[in-house]
Amino acid sequence: MKNQSFSKRLGFAMNGVAAAWRAEASFRTQCAGALAVVVVLLWRRPEPVWWALLLLNCALVLGAELFNSALEHALDRVHPEHHPAIGIAKDCAAGAVLVLSLAAVCVFIAFVVASFG
Numbered sequence: 001m002k003n004q005s006f007s008k009r010l011g012f013a014m015n016g017v018a019a020a021w022r023a024e025a026s027f028r029t030q031c032a033g034a035l036a037v038v039v040v041l042l043w044r045r046p047e048p049v050w051w052a053l054l055l056l057n058c059a060l061v062l063g064a065e066l067f068n069s070a071l072e073h074a075l076d077r078v079h080p081e082h083h084p085a086i087g088i089a090k091d092c093a094a095g096a097v098l099v100l101s102l103a104a105v106c107v108f109i110a111f112v113v114a115s116f117g
């Protein structure tokens, strides 16, 4: 089923986001964090570069969580039994979310220091 219309592919992508929202508490928490960042941006109205940096970080964390969720679903389906390699694959995906989340927190701290310090 390759090369479907743009609206159909957009629908598939929205289905993925909705499925992650329903299934993953961490995705919902990260969405709440991203919303909080948008509220702070609207309140402080910083220079455009801060909008770009903070929104990019939010998108990176949410995107990584979606990849993490995709990998978990696929691995659980193709290999339901426990295996050390599956564990490492899942841990690496979770590690990617952690690394990007830490980077996002660092950028947010830099923003707070720059605008309130």
Ligand SMILES: Nc1ncnc2c1ncn2[C@@H]1O[C@H](COP(=O)(O)OP(=O)(O)OP(=O)(O)O)[C@@H](O)[C@H]1O
Binding pocket: 024, 026, 072, 079, 080, 081, 082, 083, 084, 085, 086, 087, 088, 090, 091, 094
């Ligand atoms: N099939 C498996 N084989 C080996 N280890 C596994 C397997 N499934 C999960 N694990 C280990 O358990 C951890 C948690 O896996 P799980 O699939 O429950 O993800 P999770 O981190 O709970 O996901 P969520 O983001 O939904 O909270 C993995 O990171 C991995 O270390």
